[in-house]
Amino acid sequence: MSVKVGIIMGSQSDWATMREAAAVLDELGVPYEKKIVSAHRTPDRLWSYGKTAVERGLHVIIAGAGGAAHLPGMMASKTRVPVIGVPVQTKALSGVDSLYSIVQMPKGFPVATMAIGAAGAANAGLMAAGILAISDPALAVRLDAWRAALSASIPDEPQDD
Numbered sequence: 304m305s306v307k308v309g310i311i312m313g314s315q316s317d318w319a320t321m322r323e324a325a326a327v328l329d330e331l332g333v334p335y336e337k338k339i340v341s342a343h344r345t346p347d348r349l350w351s352y353g354k355t356a357v358e359r360g361l362h363v364i365i366a367g368a369g370g371a372a373h374l375p376g377m378m379a380s381k382t383r384v385p386v387i388g389v390p391v392q393t394k395a396l397s398g399v400d401s402l403y404s405i406v407q408m409p410k411g412f413p414v415a416t417m418a419i420g421a422a423g424a425a426n427a428g429l430m431a432a433g434i435l436a437i438s439d440p441a442l443a444v445r446l447d448a449w450r451a452a453l454s455a456s457i458p459d460e461p462q463d464d
């Protein structure tokens with residue numbers, strides 16, 4: 304069975320954030336591939352990844368980048384495979400630069416943009432799982448159980464430190 308989720312990121316330095324998406328997919332038993340694909344440093348790799356995404360059987364691409372974060376949008380321009388964008392938190396501008404670079408796509412080429420940083424990456428994994436669960440009943444059961452467990456872990460009342 305081919306891998307249906309691609310996790311791509313602009314740099315090795317993004318992995319500390321993007322591994323949160325991978326961790327969620329691991330918990331849910333969803334196979335994925337992970338690659339460094341930079342819009343600026345490896346544009347040919349980006350082009351080739353986007354060009355072959357459909358034929359390789361990818362159903363969702365999670366793309367994380369920081370700063371001038373053009374990777375998710377450029378990938379969305381190259382493939383119809385849905386792209387979930389993760390704005391990586393930057394030191395200089397706290398990730399607002401990444402968010403603005405990813406979220407404001409022109410009509411016709413959408414990127415489903417998550418929150419800045421680790422929470423956004425984890426949610427990207429959950430979003431990808433939710434998309435695959437539409438046609439994978441066993442995954443749907445696992446995702447429902449994951450969600451129920453999270454809800455059950457939330458206490459009714461706050462505790463003193």
Ligand code: RP5
Nearest residue numbers: 313314316317368369370391
């Ligand atoms: C972007 O530039 C990457 O997505 C990364 O978030 C940022 C910084 O990259 P490095 O200089 O750490 O490699 O392309």
